Amino acid sequence: MYFERAHISDEELLTFYRKLLYPRLVEEKMLLLLRQGKVTKWFSGIGQEAIAVGATLALDADEWILPLHRNLGVFTTRQMSLQQLFHQWQGSPLGFSKGRERSFHFGSRQHHICGMISHLGPQLSIADGIALAHQLRQENKVSLAFTGEGGTSEGEFHEALNVAAVWGLPVIFLIENNGYGLSTPVEEQYRCEQLVQRATGYGMRGMRINGNNLLEVYHAVKEAKQHALHEQQPVLIEAMTFRMRGHEEASGTKYVPAALLEEWAQQDPVRHFEGFLQYLHLLDEQTTRQIRETIRQDIEHDIHEALIAPAPAVTIGDELLDIYAPAIPVEPPPAATTVHEKRFINAISEALHQAMERYPNLVLMGQDIAEYGGAFKITEGLSAKFGKDRVRNTPLCESAIIGAALGLSIMGYKSMVEMQFGDFVTCGFNQIVNNLAKIHYRWGQNADVVLRLPAGAGVGAGPFHSQSNEAWFTHVPGLKVVYPSTPADAKGLLLAAFADPNPVLYFEHKALYRSISGPVPEDWYTIEIGKARQVQSGDDISIITYGSGVLWAMEYAQQHPERSLYILDLRTLQPLDYTAIKTAVEATGKVLILHEDTLTGGLGGEIAAWIAEHCFALLDAPVMRCAGLDTPVPFAAELEKNFLAKTRMHQCIQQLANY
CATH class of the missing domain: 3.40.50.970 (Thiamin diphosphate (ThDP)-binding fold, Pyr/PP domains)
Incomplete structure (x- = not known):
């Protein structure tokens, strides 16, 4: 040699x-x-x-x-x-x-x-x-x-x-x-x-x-x-x-x-x-x-x-404490802030602009997000304003880009990865559930990464562009999962996700992008991750829901004033706001869990189990779930309508009311 x-x-x-x-x-x-x-x-x-x-x-x-x-x-x-x-x-x-x-x-x-x-x-x-x-x-x-x-x-x-x-x-x-x-x-x-x-x-x-x-x-x-x-x-x-x-x-x-x-x-x-x-x-x-x-x-x-060397004792508290890096305190909007009526999609875009201004170390990555502005034009104008170093088009390499985002975090950067469609997140599943989620628990390194996931049906996009796959990730310790239903929450939760040093999966429903509007504070503000929102009070039935389900529940309440419905918007799916869930159960004693995702293995099953275990004495009827059919999301309009839980809401509410 x-x-x-x-x-x-x-x-x-x-x-x-x-x-x-x-x-x-x-x-x-x-x-x-x-x-x-x-x-x-x-x-x-x-x-x-x-x-x-x-x-x-x-x-x-x-x-x-x-x-x-x-x-x-x-x-x-x-x-x-x-x-x-x-x-x-x-x-x-x-x-x-x-x-x-x-x-x-x-x-x-x-x-x-x-x-x-x-x-x-x-x-x-x-x-x-x-x-x-x-x-x-x-x-x-x-x-x-x-x-x-x-x-x-x-x-x-x-x-x-x-x-x-x-x-x-x-x-x-x-x-x-x-x-x-x-x-x-x-x-x-x-x-x-x-x-x-x-x-x-x-x-x-x-x-x-x-x-x-x-x-x-x-x-x-x-x-x-x-x-x-x-x-x-x-x-x-x-x-x-x-x-x-x-x-x-x-x-x-x-x-x-x-x-x-x-x-x-x-x-x-x-x-x-x-x-x-x-x-x-x-x-x-x-x-x-x-x-x-x-x-x-x-x-x-x-x-x-x-x-x-004597080993220290193992405690549950220490184990749970290390799942997440310490979160940043909530920043409510200034008292004198201006409020504008904005569409859901514009609230998200505004949040991205403000986050890029506040965090010079924030890098956005995704397919076609630079000059083209992304598949839904949410990042339009960001590349011209902040430069292509910070707003980066990526090859079709979802897993590698999520891994690169973790590498940026190790170096003290914040990053956002946009999945062109939430369905494509499957290609990066390993990086999310085994690297991003576990790294802080394993050796104290946080993953300051936000994944934006355009999700949901109702737009005729078929089986590969319409899934609600949030439940896959709520099972994984170390991830945070949010799913806003209003423009104000869309902005506040996205800004909270950027402020949080932990990996946050941010689900945004495509059907809401241009179909709903609402008041949105102009200045920077964050909404606490892990805090649900009471949409309205009621005495007859409590509907616990999120995402598109919130809009369905509100529409149903308007169409059926004879029903006094308590509506709870979870907003955060991991960690869940169990205090708010218990309050919703107490309010009526009858609970309907509503979500667009398929029934089997959906988040509703976890919530129903928790209610049965912790709130059984408060119930006047079995907890019911109303969810998507256990099929892929079909393309044809009538098939897709039949798939969605909205078509079965009335039947479920009637059954609960008659119990």
Whole structure:
């Protein structure tokens, strides 16, 4: 193995050696502790240390790295405490994720490391967002994301590379090609001769290197960084290596030919670099033994201290407290503010303008939202006023764009992603429910991201442009879900979503855009997320609803003055305003839960269950639900009308009234 030292000093070479050796010796200790039952799982990176260590050494300490679970060398080279790392591996509350994650599924802002999720691909898109933030600040910094050869088959790999190339982002994508994805060999994973060939297809530079050669990795990443910054382009590096142990220790390596293991054992990165330093007379056998013994003693000390440290007690309060980052207090409109009559769509557009003015760090992203103004013209004029850096057209890469939004949040930016239609959010589902929602609970990093989702039926758009899919997300801890029904709430809740440091899904009903108007305060104001609105009081029946259901309930009340209806507009679907729900139950003793979404699995079922559990003594009749049919939303007008819950409202109210 040939080593090119270039301008690296003798002292630096010895430092590189210690950085390379340290994770190897930690691993050897961890494998022993695994057999002793003191840790329960381990993903070994033995034989691959040169990639993690070399790449980390090549970057500045404040450049973000997004590693995988075989990159111990990233964490140790960034000088993370071994004691706390060991707590992490034990699942102790003293670990970096307070026992909420295992292995390396965590991050640390202090060390500029972003924690992975098991789905692997999504972190590549987060690196895009971090690189975008550097670019917007005009900083000479890159981000670096690891993936494996198996991860290159995921859709997010292709989306992330495409977005980085189209936007010209200074990001390095580093593939650790270690021969197997668990037990699947590379010939069953891809058909191109080399994964680096994919760089050409995305219009970026590609490099293929020996991942077991520490200095080759170091120089390659240095060169990639220089290219990324000078050309403002991403770089793809394929580092060839081999996984000498199982995907994780329990899986073993029986599926690997013995000759292949032996061949790669001869390429051991630690042994070869050690030999190189001995060739330079920087190491001899005695010095090597002394360095190894010193490191082993340090490891033994840190592990011992970690093993005897008492763990704090687990409390429900602490767990619930960390789901969300602290919210910003509500800002009501100034007393002297002017109020204008505005359409629903104009209230949303006004909120976007005011948010862009208040938050210089707010970036809007979405398909066709710049010059074209979006599919519904809500963002029209924003690009001309605030510039294309902050109002960005995106490729058709919903998942990668949501991931990039999270990357922006890590860098202190706010972002909004507009789904052209709420139905298309399925393409970004993983990023939302596994990254945005969980990241604050996992390692204290908030996701300051707003997703705008034009939703709902009634406009003849058919099965793929008409869904009410809000219930999918109300089940996920860590997300906030709002669904306004009036122009004033549309503006106030959207501004509250931008003020909130947590991920907020903002559902806006397409049929309301130009069909309703109402008074809207001109100045900035926010409406509390999690606070319902009493639309009107009544004595006979309480209708608990949101979105289009509010308009249906109000219309029905006007048409049937003989019924005294209490109408509650939830406005926020996660978290729910249970106090307001209980008050609505108390008012009449008869409850109808109304929503446009399909019946089975809809939010109405959760609310009905809560009422039955907590308000049973207040009820004079069973809780009823009126919802969309359990079918896709049909296109034809009569079929769509039949689908909507509005057509069955009268029957449900009559049934409740007669109970």
